[in-house]
Amino acid sequence: MIIKQCCFVLILGLTLLMSGCEEPFVPETEVSAQEIVVEGYIEAGPGANPTYVIISKSIPFISTVNADKFAELFIKGASVSVNDGNKDVQLSELCLSNLPDNIKAEVYRTLGFEPDSSAIDICIYVDILDQLKREVGRTYKLTVMAEGKQLSALTTIPPYVGLFDFKWSEPPGEPSDSLAELNVKISDPAGVTNYYRYLTGSAGGPLIPPFTSVTDDAIFDGKEFEFPLQRAERRDGDFDPESFGLFTRGDSIIIKWTCIDKSHFDFWNTRDFSANSGGPFSSYTRIASNIKGGLGVWGGYSVDTYRMRVPPK
């Protein structure tokens, strides 16, 4: 992909040289029924979130989605259940507007929203009583009945492989007093394919995934491997190449490192690739969903969270 991006840099340069132009493009939209979208996670390990599922509808190609239209996407009154191999647990619908403000803010953070986005009223389905047995090696079946459609999905929670040896160093290039690079190590088990995903956040803020949030162990299977762990930033935020991937000295940060199964990996791998691609040489990438009958992801995570302070220079 890096090569493709480099080619893109080249073509971008050439395009500028050739004084090309960009115009709005409105395609002939296909009138199609809205799809049901599932986003649900089941986690095990230190710092694991409660099991929750968000059910929404897809958005046809339209120009703008404002807060009202956005809130309409979330489906209320669906039936959502999870089977952990022993029992079926019906998840409870929880509409965030009904929650006290302090809890609401915490839930928003858990869902990955900015705390000030609490104006958006969404309803989620949660295993409030924590009835599901969440543990490594178990497979979980999700069943959703919404708007007359039935959707289902399977996911497993794989064994956890953690990070160690967190090292802070000067960022590459010009010296900086305020930025630092983080390098970490992992000792990957040999003989099995492991899939990893991570998210980062600063204290008080939500955890968000980096642009490329997943990897398999194809290049470090069975090895102890050191790599730079990048600070994540929002896809739709202002991109600053000078600080990209670097942490701010003095900040308190959280890293959530997770292990996932193959179909869960395929979803994020295709999603990240699809979101990062674009330009003249890209073909489209269809996001690989593990939801039967709809779009989205039902993902099992084995997790650990690492909290630390970026040391001052």
Place this chain on the structure above:
Amino acid sequence: MRLALGRVAKKTLINLVLLLTGISGLNAQVKYTVSGYVRDAASGETLIGANVINTGNAAQGATTNTYGFYSLTLEAGTYRLVYSYLGYKDKYLDLTLTSNYTQNITLDEGVVIEEVVISAERDKQKLNVEGTQMGTVELPVENIKKLPAIFGEVDVLKTIQLLPGVLSSGEGNAGFYVRGGGPDQNLVLLDEAVVYNAGHMLGFFSVFNSDAIKNTILIKGNMPANYGGRLSSVLDIQMKEGNNKHFEVEGGIGLVSSRLTVQGPIVKDKSSFIISGRRTYVVDLVQPALKGTNFEGTNYYFYDLNTKWNYTFSDRNRLYFSGYFGNDVFKFRQPGRDFAFDLPYGNKTATLRWNHLFNDKMFMNVSAVYNDYRFRFNGGQDDFVFKLHSGIRDWNLKIDFENYPGNRNVLKYGVNYTFHTLTPNTASATNGEVNFATNFKEKYANEIGLYFTDEFKATKDLSVNAGIRLSGFQQVGPYTSKLTGQEFGTFESVKFYSGIEPRLSINLRLASDLSFKSGMAITTQYLHLVSNSSSTLPADIWVPSTEVVKPQRGIQYAAGIFKNWNNDEIETSFEVYYKDLRNQIDYADNYVNDISKEVEDEFVFGKGKAYGAEFFVKKSRGRLNGWIGYTLSRTLRSFSDIEGGRWYPAVYDRPHDLSVVANYKISKKWDLGAIFIYGTGKLYTPVRGFFFVDQNLNLFYGPRNSARLDPYHRLDLSATYTPKPYSKKKYSGSWTFSLYNTYNRKNPFFVNFDTETDFQTGSTTIKGSKITIFPIIPSITYNFKWNQK
């Protein structure tokens, strides 16, 4: 009874052989052969495709082969032969044949006596009706040079895109698709060496420097059996040999690049050389502007070097060496972030050929060819260094025979062996003391092709070109099986595939200026290149047929009516074709380009079909000449792993494609050229909508290739000014002024969809944008020539 039946069968068999070979045992008349080379009088260059015709019986004739050799066998007697070639004065030879006779001929360029030139052109145009080969176009480079070109860069690959049945792979791109075939299904040869990546600057320019090229032949269907290894087409390009009489320097200065070619004799009339170079400099020119910025040191350029040397030992032996060396160099520098990468890629080819005449009826060529395509990426930031390379290297040995047993038959047979070394994407990274690398091994393969063709006149009005090619491909070790884990040693056979590939073309003359042609070709392709992009990128890699990847196979049927009008001034044709393709390769819908995976493990396999009709009208003579080509076609694919095997249009399905090409000579000093192109809009996979996951709006798509961009159309104009057309001076020059996309049509290059969130209002806008890259582009090129003569 059994004996009698056996006798009948034997007699029938003998008759069949006699019919097929055109040898009649009843004809006891003594025959002799006149043979030799046809060359340009001024430069000594051999002329490919020159005609030698008996004026007393136009049916008795021969054509020079790729090396300028002809052989014509006639009954003993007195004849007047005419030698003719497009753009040259005819030459007549009176001879009495009482023994075999060698006659080398030189022809003069025919700028003075135009009537004679016209007759030569007429002979050439007659081939439209007379030749057995269908879907074959020959483009002398001088014709290509008169057409308008983007940035003034004359490009043979862009010219062939103007022919019916040939599509451009994208705006300004030199990549091409032939009759619904993929970009890897074209066999591109430069002096017999396969060119694996024919594009510079991501395909915007081809690697073929027009100053170094003598002739271009495109076979878009029914390829004869002497070609193999690709399903769709052959583009056979021959380089100039070099003037063996005088030194000559020519070149051009353009906005984007400049060219310089030097040629001349080493030993007069015996040996010559040519060296031709080209380099772009457009980004060099902006270097001062980059100084002090965060991109200081960033540069991009490409260069080509073509060379050819030949030595004539005798009329029977000639040796050629030709080579091509070209590279694209992209350097990206970002000093502020200590980030840099180099991205070089390019082809190298070397061809050593020995022409040998056993006798006046038997010609042999032995070629040893080396070619190599490499792609590299070396980059990094601070301690982190990342390297990637891929490529393909061939060692190739070919022996080809041409045999002219009588004036009714031309037999061609030979063998072609290639040893392939294919380097998959091989990546390594170092971060301080930590190293890692992908563990992909090079793959090795033997490829062999044996062929036999016979072009003969079965009856007065029926000509046949029948041939067969037997091909074999063997993946060899060292290799570890992915399926069984078995280890294979060096040269140990891993997997063997073979193909029996019959080829047949017939020409039925319905009148002197009207013929019906039909043909069939079965082809097999053992090397594959699959691109996940809208056009082929330099990083796309060639992969061999292996235990995982089967050879692609294809069959093409074609038929057409060919008619010349107004004493051969105008040639027309109408051809239809149907193509059935098996074991086609693509990537699945949710393919992610990941260098840690071998691409062959990501392939999905399916089938394809293509059909179409091509209309062609060409006028070669007169002040106004040019052609109109129109193609009506469909190209479909079906893969069980893509939307359950639904037949969908391939990305290069463009039902309507029209090209109009015209040249007009206003005066001796001024030539005008124009090109108009219209094509159905390019296919793309539309966004059906968005879904919200992970606090982001994510795209989801409709069916593959189910929407089209706006139609593509464009008008290019050119004017060439030759200040002193009759100058006898050693130095001459001309100016070419070009306008690309004259009416500034905003043809979409690609469309992009993105979301933009406004955190203040909490609204997200979904935007589609259409990007156009080439507006109206004027250019000016100065071409010059110095001749020692």
